Amino acid sequence: MFVLVLRDGTRSALEDLGLEDAMRALVRRQADYLEIAADPPRQLPYALALQELSLGRPGLFERYSEHWQPPSGEEFKELLRLAQLSRSSAARLVGVSPGKIGKWAGGVGDVPYAVWRLLTIYAGLVPADLASNVDK
Numbered sequence: 001m002f003v004l005v006l007r008d009g010t011r012s013a014l015e016d017l018g019l020e021d022a023m024r025a026l027v028r029r030q031a032d033y034l035e036i037a038a039d040p041p042r043q044l045p046y047a048l049a050l051q052e053l054s055l056g057r058p059g060l061f062e063r064y065s066e067h068w069q070p071p072s073g074e075e076f077k078e079l080l081r082l083a084q085l086s087r088s089s090a091a092r093l094v095g096v097s098p099g100k101i102g103k104w105a106g107g108v109g110d111v112p113y114a115v116w117r118l119l120t121i122y123a124g125l126v127p128a129d130l131a132s133n134v135d136k
Helices: 019-028 046-052 073-083 087-094 098-105 113-122
Strands: 002-005 011-014 033-036 042-045
Touching: 002 019, 019 033, 019 046, 019 073, 042 046, 073 087, 073 098, 073 113, 087 098, 087 113
Parallel strands: none
Antiparallel strands: 002 011, 002 033, 033 042
């Protein structure tokens, strides 16, 4: 059994989930940590969950710069899982074909920054920056 501990101290039990799905719930809810039932109980913090889900690479969620590196196929697939998006749904959201989403998920070609950013905003991983804040 797993328990999400939110930043305000609220606790929420997660039942019938495997570890990976519990980590995804932790990231989706932006909880402080995941408590794992064991003797003694273990805590998995948010940042470590991102690492375990292959989304912990530095710079992956930053604003665009000339040094930004596109996500790998595995990072892209994990973002789709985290956002609970099928390839078809993701394609409609960003305006490309499902085949293109499949290619990116397979590591073929670079995911454009705009597509990545839109999907990370949709997943709730980054805020939707307003245009007036872009140069700050």
